[in-house]
Every structure is written in C-alpha cells, then in structure tokens.
Amino acid sequence: MTTTVKAAIFSGRGEAPRVGDVTLPDPGPGQVRVRLSAAGACHSDLSLSNGTLPQPMPAVLGHEGAGTVEAVGSDVGDVRPGQRVVLNWAPPCRSCWFCGNGEPHLCERSSEAAQRPYAELSDGTPVYAGLGTGAFAEATVVSANAVVPLPDGIDSGAAALLGCAALTGWGAVAKSAAVRAGESVAVIGLGGVGLATLQAARLAGADPVIAVDLSPAKEELARELGATHFLLSDDNLAKEVRGLTGGRGADHAFEVVGASATIRAAWGLTRRGGTTTVVGVGANDDMVSFAALELFYLARTLRGCVYGSSDPARDIPVLAAHVRDGDIDLAAMVTDEIGLDDVPAAFQRMRDGKGGRSLIRF
Ligand code: APR
Ligand code: ZN
Missing domain, CATH: 3.40.50.720 (NAD(P)-binding Rossmann-like Domain)
Structure with missing residues (x-):
C-alpha cells in the first residue's frame, strides 16, 4: 500500500520546483506518516535548492512543518494516529557519543534520513526529502523520533515555525549564547x-x-x-x-x-x-x-550553532508555552500565507530580503 500526495518537486540545482505527485510508502518499522497542515519556507531550503548546501535531486524540500500523524509503522512507541506534531529536521539517535554527551543537536546520525530516497515520483524515480523532512508536500513519512507532540493551544501555522525558525532563533539566544x-x-x-x-x-x-x-x-x-x-x-x-x-x-x-x-x-x-x-x-x-x-x-x-543547540523533544514544549503565553509571537512573523504553487515566489522574496516568513497552508 502506498499514498500519493501533491508536493513541490525540485528536479535540478537552481530550478524552480513543479507541483506533482509523490508516492509515499506506508510507514515502515519505527516510522510515521504525517499529514501536513502548514510548512514554512526557510532560507536553508533556498540554499539546498541552489547548491549552496548539498542536496541530491529530485527532492521535496521543506523542513519546517507541523501536521497530524495519520499512520504509524511497527515498533513505534508513543506516537498515535490523530496526534498533532511538529517535525524535527535533525532527530537525535540518543545513542551516539554526542547524544550521550548532552549535545543531541550534534548527533552523528541525525542527517541519515536526508541521504537516502524516501519516496518515488509517479514514474518510479526515487526522490529525496530535504533535511529528511519533505514538508513541501501534503504528507510525509519520517522516523517516529522526527516528530514532537504539539502541546494544546497552538495554531498549526505557529506550530510549523516551532520546528525551525523559532527553535533555532530562541535556542541560539537561550541555549547557545x-x-x-x-x-x-x-x-x-x-x-x-x-x-x-x-x-x-x-x-x-x-x-x-x-x-x-x-x-x-x-x-x-x-x-x-x-x-x-x-x-x-x-x-x-x-x-x-x-x-x-x-x-x-x-x-x-x-x-x-x-x-x-x-x-x-x-x-x-x-x-x-x-x-x-x-x-x-x-x-x-x-x-x-x-x-x-x-x-x-x-x-x-x-x-x-546548530538548531539553536536545542533538543526539540525537550525544548518545543518550553517554546510552545512561551508562544501560548504571548511571550513570543510567531503569527506576526508570517507575512505571506501561500499554497504549494507559490514556493518559487517565497524563494524570490528571500532572495530580495522581503517579508518575514512565507507559510504554506495545506
Ligand atoms: N546585512 C544585513 N542583513 C542582511 C544582509 C546583510 N548583508 N544580507 C541579507 N540580509 C537579511 C535579508 O534582508 C533578510 O531580512 O537577512 C535576512 C535573511 O532572511 P531569510 O532569507 O528569510 O532567511 P532565514 O530563513 O531567516 O534564515 C537566515 O539562518 O537557518 C539559517 O540557512 C538559514 O542562513 C540562513 C539564516
Ligand atoms: Zn530552517
């Protein structure tokens, strides 16, 4: 069984993405499928698309997302279908030297999912997920440790930002510095x-x-x-x-x-x-x-500083509480709400230094 979803597909360095179908496998052992509700466009996506950062192609970029767990594979502990989650683009393995040293943001294995294809295009071509996440799509399949339960009372747009911009910026100030x-x-x-x-x-x-x-x-x-x-x-x-x-x-x-x-x-x-x-x-x-x-x-x-020296599983709930209390306003940072078709325009705004965050709503 597979699931076919719409995604923004990047086929070559520097090229604009096209919206097309991606076929996701059913979640395997230790994996979950997440139906996206929102995803932010981050400058790192632009850097992955234009070759500033390495990215095998074709690829579905997008690593700042939130949604709802739709299906879980075998050997998935706490995560249940129906749970609202934030995607974590650098899931720590919890067993390498760095994780053991209290530095999960430096985990040796956190980028493994980005290095192998995660899905297929409709003609069977293997496709990669940017930062192992693939959030510029209606749904994605990721490892269960790449989702963090979303605390109640957070809008899904703000929730998406928790997964990269908010955690990175807040962590840089509160944790790194x-x-x-x-x-x-x-x-x-x-x-x-x-x-x-x-x-x-x-x-x-x-x-x-x-x-x-x-x-x-x-x-x-x-x-x-x-x-x-x-x-x-x-x-x-x-x-x-x-x-x-x-x-x-x-x-x-x-x-x-x-x-x-x-x-x-x-x-x-x-x-x-x-x-x-x-x-x-x-x-x-x-x-x-x-x-x-x-x-x-x-x-x-x-x-x-990587990912704000944070541990998303530990720190997203802390940051979510700040958002709920009104100490941090993520909604105000979103200056453009867009669809999947508008990713090129969002990238152009980043090249031009215009606007705050562009947010895809699904
Ligand atoms: N001096 C000051 N500001 C600059 C300069 C400069 N020389 N060049 C660009 N900027 C500003 C732009 O005007 C824009 O406001 O930097 C901002 C960059 O914003 P975005 O493109 O939205 O980037 P963002 O997603 O916030 O990421 C910033 O953090 O995670 C990393 O890879 C990401 O390196 C990127 C950085
Ligand atoms: Zn980012």
Whole structure:
C-alpha cells in the first residue's frame, strides 16, 4: 500500500520546483506518516535548492512543518494516529557519543534520513526529502523520533515555525549564547530565524536589542517584535552599535544571514570580551578572516550553532508555552500565507530580503 500526495518537486540545482505527485510508502518499522497542515519556507531550503548546501535531486524540500500523524509503522512507541506534531529536521539517535554527551543537536546520525530516497515520483524515480523532512508536500513519512507532540493551544501555522525558525532563533539566544537580562544584543538579518532570535533576546531581558538588516522595510516588524533600535547594515554599523552600548560594543551579536561579510560585521560590533553566535548557514567556499591578535587584544568569542543547540523533544514544549503565553509571537512573523504553487515566489522574496516568513497552508 502506498499514498500519493501533491508536493513541490525540485528536479535540478537552481530550478524552480513543479507541483506533482509523490508516492509515499506506508510507514515502515519505527516510522510515521504525517499529514501536513502548514510548512514554512526557510532560507536553508533556498540554499539546498541552489547548491549552496548539498542536496541530491529530485527532492521535496521543506523542513519546517507541523501536521497530524495519520499512520504509524511497527515498533513505534508513543506516537498515535490523530496526534498533532511538529517535525524535527535533525532527530537525535540518543545513542551516539554526542547524544550521550548532552549535545543531541550534534548527533552523528541525525542527517541519515536526508541521504537516502524516501519516496518515488509517479514514474518510479526515487526522490529525496530535504533535511529528511519533505514538508513541501501534503504528507510525509519520517522516523517516529522526527516528530514532537504539539502541546494544546497552538495554531498549526505557529506550530510549523516551532520546528525551525523559532527553535533555532530562541535556542541560539537561550541555549547557545545563554543571554542574561540586561545584556546588549545585536541581531543581523531579520528573516524568520532572525525575528525569532530578536524576540528571544527581548524575552531574555536583553537591553538594548538592536535589529540590523540591509532592508529598511524590516524596521517596522522588528520594532513590533521587540527591537529597541533598528540599524541598516552598512560601514557605520560598528560605530553606531558602540554609540548605543556605552561606547563598548554589544555583549552579544547574532549573525542570522549566513555570509562571511555579516559574520565579520557581527564580530566587529561586539565589545571587548563579547560573543558572536553564528546562526546563519554559510557556503563552503566563503571564508571569514580577522586579525589573530584580536583574539588576545579584544578577547572576543566566535561561536557556531546548530538548531539553536536545542533538543526539540525537550525544548518545543518550553517554546510552545512561551508562544501560548504571548511571550513570543510567531503569527506576526508570517507575512505571506501561500499554497504549494507559490514556493518559487517565497524563494524570490528571500532572495530580495522581503517579508518575514512565507507559510504554506495545506
Ligand atoms: N546585512 C544585513 N542583513 C542582511 C544582509 C546583510 N548583508 N544580507 C541579507 N540580509 C537579511 C535579508 O534582508 C533578510 O531580512 O537577512 C535576512 C535573511 O532572511 P531569510 O532569507 O528569510 O532567511 P532565514 O530563513 O531567516 O534564515 C537566515 O539562518 O537557518 C539559517 O540557512 C538559514 O542562513 C540562513 C539564516
Ligand atoms: Zn530552517
């Protein structure tokens, strides 16, 4: 038995997807089938589609999704049909060295599902799921540990964002950098992930919370979501940030673009002893450089960060409670509600730095 669903299918690097049929196998041992209710378009999907990040094709991208479990295979413990869930694009195995070391976000096996086909096109061609998730489709089949039960009281659109932008941005602030109340924060890049980072900084009690983007159109939403200041990303940035932070520079910078220029800009606006947390996913050939002496003289830290150093199974319920309590507004981050046909337009908005999150509703 199989299930045929509509999906946005990417056939080649840099090509626009077409909406077509994908045939999903019935969930095997340890797997579940999830009927999607919403999926967000993340910059990482754009990077997978254009070759900035490796992606075997043809592929169904989309890794930020939520839906309802529709069928379960054998050997599936707690997950039941009818349960609302958030998809986790990096399910930890719970048995490798990193998982045992309390770093499930660095799990050695979390990307295994992305490396083998998960379904077939109507002519029998094997198709891959982006980040092992395949959320740009009416349904997907994933490992049971790639779903996290959705707490009650969360709209399915917000639920989708919990699976990537929200968890990544919030985790970067709360887990990776462990921002404390009163610390100064600058966030460079105000897409879905950056806006979540910004809100998490405000929630942590950071002050000032300085939002930075290339596009002036981002100011209004950034201020609405808690930015105390908005600055354009230009040559004066470090100086302007020093002006807002007692002449020293920010305690924390978050780079949420994924490029050497913005990593360098983030580094340059931190204070002596400050920390830059890189949330953006950059290209393999994009090198970052700074003077070696700065590590001594300025004692700055540059930190990498995957999935906000979070454990989705543990942290999605915490984050969901913040959303329910109104501490984090995910609905406001969604600026475009779209259908599967509109994925190319959502990608174009990301290329142009326009809007917040685009959300597919199924
Ligand atoms: N300076 C400041 N802002 C910039 C710059 C720059 N040089 N270049 C781009 N931006 C802004 C864009 O204007 C846009 O507001 O960065 C934002 C990126 O937003 P999205 O494309 O929506 O990206 P998002 O999905 O939030 O992901 C950001 O995090 O998870 C990673 O792979 C993802 O690297 C990507 C990053
Ligand atoms: Zn993402």
